[in-house]
Amino acid sequence: MKNTIAARIADFLKEFPPFSLLEEKQLLTISKDVKVIYMEKGKPVFRKGENGHEHFYIVNKGAIDLQKINENGEAETIDKCDEGDIFGLRPLFAKENYLINADTDEESILYAIPISIFKPIAENNSRVGNFLIESFASNTRNPYSPEHRGQLVTDNTVDFKTDAMYELQPVPIVKKIVTVPPETTIKTAANLMSNKKVGSILITENEIPIGIVTDMDFRKMVATGRLSIDTSVSEIMTSPVICYSRNITIAQAQLTMMKHNINHICITKDGTPNTRVKGIVSEHDIIVSQANNPSVLMKAIKRARSTKKLKKVRNKITQLLRGYLDHNIPLTHISKIFFELNDATIKRIIDRCIEKMETPPPVNFAWLSLGSQGRKEQLLHTDQDNALVFEDVPEEKLEETKEYFLKLSKKVTKRLSIIGYEFCPAEMMARNPDYCLSLKEWKEQFSDWIVEPGPDQILLCSIFFDYDISYGDVKLSNELADHIYKEIESYKKFLTLLAASALRNPTPLGFFRQFLVEHDGENKDFFDIKKRAITPLTDAGRVLSLLYQVKNISNTAERFEKLAQLEPANKELYLACSYSSKALLKFRTKQGLRHKDSGRFINLQDLSKEDKIKLKRCFKSIKDVQELIKFRFEISSYLP
Structure with a gap:
């Protein structure tokens, strides 16, 4: 009869290394002898100094804290094991006592793997053995301590200028390359380059690059009559080829080209001339890529004379974002750059819309960006949240003034929608009369929210507390902020x-x-x-x-x-x-x-x-x- 418990355990284990490296028969052999252990929160699995157990462990459900004992005799968490993590490996490698504590951080179910069953299998499987040795030898990490950040985001404290940020982007790589063997004639190579419309051709043997020929080589060596077109292409190729791996930056590529007086770099699997070709980088492509330089994009935004052109710039900004993330540029710097680009886009749209109004604004006003843009956290195209505050006017002028700014707001929000910022489903936008108010009205609105808050008012307040002025008179937004803090204090x-x-x-x-x-x-x-x-x-x-x-x-x-x-x-x-x-x-x-x-x-x-x-x-x-x-x-x- 099939052991259903063992089968379920095997199904779980096969999803995680090193068990994923085993054959199904080996997994079932191990699973038949696995002990299933339920532990309440705060219970020890083992303690520092305790003799090694006859099992090591994998977390099925729950979480385990691995703790070291500091100089004061206090336990400090140095790592946490979640579903699928193994721990307690020491008995597999050394007949020593445990050096750390392992406690349950919450209710947990553990699978205890018998060392006597597992060790012979591991010794006969080099991949399993290597995995276990690396796991045993590696240091644990606490993602919450300052020195161990960087799992999802790198936070290096580097002061980048805008141009430097561009230079740290990954270099543009052309993956559709043309290659020929070294015995190919110059004529054949030239025809191939012409047909494929490329400016260079790689000379390879067994997919390994041994040389490169460019348009310049043809001009120097063939067009001058120094060599016949029936000569082997190997006679005019540049060799050896300068190679890099795919993570080369624009700055590295530019420096390399200047240093070696070349205008092409070959991209290989490991960055050496000894592995397969993966692509090629040209000086021309780098120049073209400068269109995604933040300073160039900023100039393009300020010069844009139509919403259509702004939308094209927004698409390039998205490409820039992808490049920064691919190259692991610190998010702190990414957010600041993209806030400025987003803010410049909003300013340009408002300027253009004011030009299209029949008259200039009747009084000073401020356009407030709310939500993620107000917090400088808007990287993707999300829905727009905004509001407008205008200077106080006499009561008889209020409706007329508000009507002007509502008309302006409708133009602005429409164009923001066209370039990719969808309308807010809850209508939290300046085109809504509730969010296009005079300074006095806004003060009264916030006072109502703060003094007599209901659930809806609390939600609205939380959104409006994250605002940043994108356009207009900063005195208006500052005065509103002072009023808000005064009310909260009261x-x-x-x-x-x-x-x-x-x-x-x-x-x-x-x-x-x-x-x-x-x-x-x-x-x-x-x-x-x-x-x-x-x-x-x-x-x-x-x-x-x-x-x-x-x-x-x-x-x-x-x-x-x-x-x-x-x-x-x-x-x-x-x-x-x-x-x-x-x-x-x-x-x-x-x-x-x-x-x-x-x-x-x-x-x-x-x-x-x-x-x-x-x-x-x-x-x-x-x-x-x-x-x-x-x-x-x-x-x-x-x-x-």
């Missing part, structure tokens, strides 16, 4: 309600650390990374910043970094939140670029185990900061 209860609202989306993990997914609708079974992960951190950063009356900082990561300065006791938590907010934004952006959408809804089936673990590590920050808010504002339960 009505402390509002912050408590805002804090409770920040807890409306609890930790994104359910029972046994499973992702909480949508249960119905068109996104059924998808993970909503905005609602369940990004928004909780955004809400937490906002309410804590308002508590400290932090002004002129709306970016979530920067808010937490400021909080780390203001609260040294919680510095590590706030820096972990800052890291997680950038990591989650970067993850969403990559998903959006891959699927050509907003990146909000993620199919978990498409994620690797590594991606899932990285996301879960970010989720710990959400849980911890929400616990802090719950305690600080004395909130007994989440809002419905």
Whole structure:
């Protein structure tokens, strides 16, 4: 009779290394002797100094904290094992006691793998052996400590100028290359280049590059009559070929070309002339790629005379974003550059729309970008959130003035929609009369929201607290901000309600650390990374910043970094939140670029185990900061 328990265990194990490297028969042999262990939260699996067990372990459900003992005798978490992670390998390699603690971080189910059964199989499978040795020898990492950030986002503190950011983009590679063997005649090679419309041809033997011939070589060696067209192409080729791997930057390529006085670089599998050709880089292609230089794009935005041209520039900005992410440029720098490009686009559209109005604006006004653009976090084309505030006018002029700005706002929002920023489904846009108000009306509106807040008012407030002026008179937005902070100071209860609202989306993990997914609708079974992960951190950063009356900082990561300065006791938590907010934004952006959408809804089936673990590590920050808010504002339960 088939052992169904062993079969289920084998089905689980085969999804994770090193078990994925075993044959099905070997897996079943191991699975028959696996012990299934249920452990409550906070229980030890083993302790430092304890004799090695007869098993090592893999997490089936739950999470395990691996802890070292510091100089004060206190346990410090150095790594966390999630679903599919193995730990307790020491008995496989050394007859020594355990050097760390392993405790359950929550209710967990472990599979205990017998060493006596597994070791002979591992010794006869080199790939399994290598995996285990590397796992045993590698250091554990704590993603929440300052020195170990960088799982989803690199955060190097480099001061890039705009042009330098361009030069750090990946170089444009042409993958459709033309190759010939060395005995090919010059005439044949020239005809082939002409037919394929290329400026160079690679000379290869067994797909290995041994030389390159360009248009310049034909001019120097053939057109001058020095060599016959029936001569072998190897007589005029440049050899050896300068080779790089595919991750070469524009700056590296330019320096290499200048150093070697060449205008082509060969891209091979490992960056040496000893492996297969993967593509070619030309000086011409680099020059063409300068159209994606941020400074060039900025000039193009300012010169654009139509919405159609602005849309083309926006497409190039998306290409620039893809290049930066591919080359792992720090998200802090990416966000700043893209905020400026987005902001310049909004300014240009407003300028153009004012030109199309019959008369200039009757009074000074300010265009406010809300939401992700207001927080300098808008990298993808998401829906637009904006508002307009204009100078106070006499009562008899109010409707006429408002009508002018509503007409202007409709023109602006329409053009923003054309270039890719969809209309807000909730109509939180300046074209809505509710969000196109005089300064006095806005002050009264915020006072109502703060003094007598209901659930809807709290939600509206949370959106409008993240604004940045994109166009117009900064005095108007500053005066409005001063009024808001004064009101909050007078009505402390509002912050408590805002804090409770920040807890409306609890930790994104359910029972046994499973992702909480949508249960119905068109996104059924998808993970909503905005609602369940990004928004909780955004809400937490906002309410804590308002508590400290932090002004002129709306970016979530920067808010937490400021909080780390203001609260040294919680510095590590706030820096972990800052890291997680950038990591989650970067993850969403990559998903959006891959699927050509907003990146909000993620199919978990498409994620690797590594991606899932990285996301879960970010989720710990959400849980911890929400616990802090719950305690600080004395909130007994989440809002419905």
